[in-house]
Amino acid sequence: MPSTVALLSIALMSCVMSAAVLGSLLRANVRGVARWCAAYGIFSVGIGLVLDKAHVPPWLGIAFAHGLFLLGSFAILQGAREFFGRNKATAPEYAAVVAVYIALLYFIYVRPNLDASVFVTSAYFAYIRAAVGWTALRYRPAHRPKYSYYFLGIAALVGALLHLARSIAYGFGWDHQTAFLDPSPLNIAFLGLGILSFPFMSIGMVMLAHDRLAERMERLATIDELTGSLVRRAFMERADAAVAASQASGTPLALAILDLDNFKAVNDRHGHAAGDCALVHFASTVLKSLRSGDLFGRLGGEEFAVLFPATREAEALQLMNGLRLAIAAHPCGQTPYTFSAGVDEFGPGDRLARVLARADAALYTAKALGRDCVVMASSHGESDEQVEQPG
Template identity: 50%
Template sequence: MAALVLAGTSDIVVAVASSLLVIASLLGLRGFRQFLDTRSASAWEYGGLGVILFMLIYWTFVSPHVNARSAMISGFIAYVRFSIGWAVLKYRPSERPKYAYYFVSIAATLGAVVHAIRSVAYGLGLAQETTFLQPTPLNVVFLGMATLTLPCLSVGMVLLAHDRLSERMERLATFDDLTGVLSRRAFIARAEAITRATAAAKSTFSIAILDIDNFKSINDRYGHAAGDVALAHVASLISRAVRASDVVGRIGGEEFALLLPSETKEAAGHLVDRLRAIIAASGSCVPDRDVVSTLSAGVDAFREGDTLASVMARADAALYAAKANGRNCVVVAPAMETLTLGHQDGAGFGGKIMNG
């Protein structure tokens, strides 16, 4: 359209500028759809674009018809804007703030309404043009609204891009990039919230600390890439096996924590032992390598007067006892004890050992 202002309204300029406008409109729709992770464009939309470009040339050079050309272009842009507004609402991530998505949808819909009115007016002969974008009252309103809605749409897209960037940054801060489970900081934050709620309700929860057995030997023998594959494999099995209410986090190199709300440590011990058995029976965790991962785990439960740190410390001590007992087992901490962190004697620890 800037070319029309600078170069006049010759047929060639009108045809080129109008062609670029409809092509850019469809590309814009495709961009929004790709951003929203849905289909980019239908084959019939490309076919419709081809028909529009053909008729644009026909009504410009072969059988000039300004009204038909204006109605066709505005109708197509109205379709594009309506599609953008609908797609932004339909595919808006439910967990994200609504403002940016509603802003874009409203701006796109307003633009669509303006173009639809213009298309109908020229299509039904309610308005007449002798030259393209003749300064009629309808065109003045149309250009004014286009001047408002296009920048709003651009600003809205910037808002959506900012929201997407914020979402990715939040995810990086919340989830471990390699395993997909909660990062240590996010796990501790969520577990602290559950601890406060549990203390207020005078309820309980259990925590298990899980460690992949002999993980260093995987790295040393097959390389760190194989170790990463093993970590992702075990994390995937854990995530699929736990319940929706359970909280899983990676709290160290090959160490995971599992919080089981409202569970006694005895029940939690059985659940964790079932998880241990699933991983032990899962086969090789590294493609084309005979590498079978096993887990050792320590379990304890929250009780009155505890903090999250004290529960995790007792579960960690139980984990050391499981390692000392020969690995690939689960140790449930005893009911009352004075624990020494790093204790290596499973029998001296006094916890209940589960190994299938």
Template identity: 50%
Template structure:
């Protein structure tokens, strides 16, 4: 038979399994995971304290149990804040938790009132679950899939509705009860809804953590680790898409193949660490100066590519010439003293019916012509 005590024990086991799954992600240093593991541990202690009602002091089975259960949900919420990059602590929620605990003390020791305790606890949980649902919907990164975030938002919304209706019914005296472990249809029904909270929350946060792992893997595949520019594979994929769009719309697309001049001499004279600094500085400089919509990637070694949508070859020459002159006139302070460098560029524009490889080959020939003409210049094919 399903009783409040068996429901609490099943929920404890669910929390323990959630801790085991989240613990496997601990080493990945995903923001929020530590909060979620702690939340499950606190919830287990709270539920075991609830199970001791009638066999332990009221400060433990009533006050501490309710306070810890509310704290567990607050830790889940704060973990989600950390996961989404929010650094500020939700101090209003912590202040409300203190008020809830004070209310539990009052309605336990001064004016014993079970319905009042249930009402205040349900209200606190409903508000936090509602805030969690809003956080997941509004805080979802635009570049990530919606499903993981909306799953947790939907679970939080259902739990918000459950706690909200429970609080309303007890506050108006629609249900009369004297103990959490009292066997009654309504109590068992509400506790059965409550048993869904830990597994649903655990599944939701684990899905978020795995989405973060997937994002890291995607970044490793699409972004060059040293420079932060797109990898060659990602650059070529975007280039193919831009060329296909250009064929449909007739809008021009220009490409620039960029090569740092005498890079081998930089490595030989200043060392490979200085060479890495030059690559990172160059990538940061170009990415900062390009227009919105331009695509920048590392093709290999000291060679980079720039894709310029809705741009003719002549316009791309003006853009790259400005960057070349700007770098030549500057003295990068983050590089070893006395180390300066230049770059050469080959530019061309897409022709109808050709592939990205053909376009890049012509721009590459223009780059070699710029090198042969003395380097530190921009040439069009």
């Protein structure tokens, strides 16, 4: 049977490696990682104090180590909540940390009772692990893969159950400690299983950090950094999926292509920074006006597209004209601009490229009519366009 010293040595190596791995992610600036890294560093120091009996008196090392273990565990909970954008801790939780440490000091120095100290600390660790597990499962982003969040959540909850069982065992007198880290079979079993939870927890934290980095990369690949709209590739992919769904269900689907009028002149007259400001203002106004399910993408330069599920072309015309009026009512500071748009509806068997071409032709008609207007092309590609002009 392994000794408590051997188990603590394994725990020390595990914590040092976990701190090193999490430390490698600090430059990624993922929320919560810094606290997780610090927590494993704190655990490492605490375990080192317990093991270094030659230089640290046991009566002093144990007290400091317990304080570090409490602090490190609390930092893990704070890191988990910070990662998910929640409040890091409540006032009662801060008070509980202080109260638990005072109780430990009491059971170590005032009225020595190792069973009581194990009961208190294990109950505290059980709460911390349960809170971490609940946070990971409760606030898991719905749009992200589940595996890493379930891994951390389950690992934390299993650790909570182990600490709860240890607290109950010593609280009800089913086992007793005659010395700190008494090598009884039950204590060895609890320590071994508890130490195993350290790498599982750190692996779960690293997985969450990598998922956050993957989400950032996916966003960079799908979202236009300047305007917040979908990039062309992402828009086309999602639009193709929406077209297939519309064709399968028989629901209407409309498309609009929008282009800022005389945008080159805006850049030449006011500068590219002002042009960017106009693009940001335009995209922000569009995004605010979109309905749930609408797709908005930047096709290139100052040209954008909006896909309207469950929408007829006449309704899309009205929506575009409402957008045009909204921009006129709230212009972009010292860089006023207008836009023109072409609108079309998908017919039976229509492909995205075909409707894009028809909407683009309607857009050019809007430009020829003097700009700052919306033109609706026939869904059959005929010339009976309808126009929504200023006024």
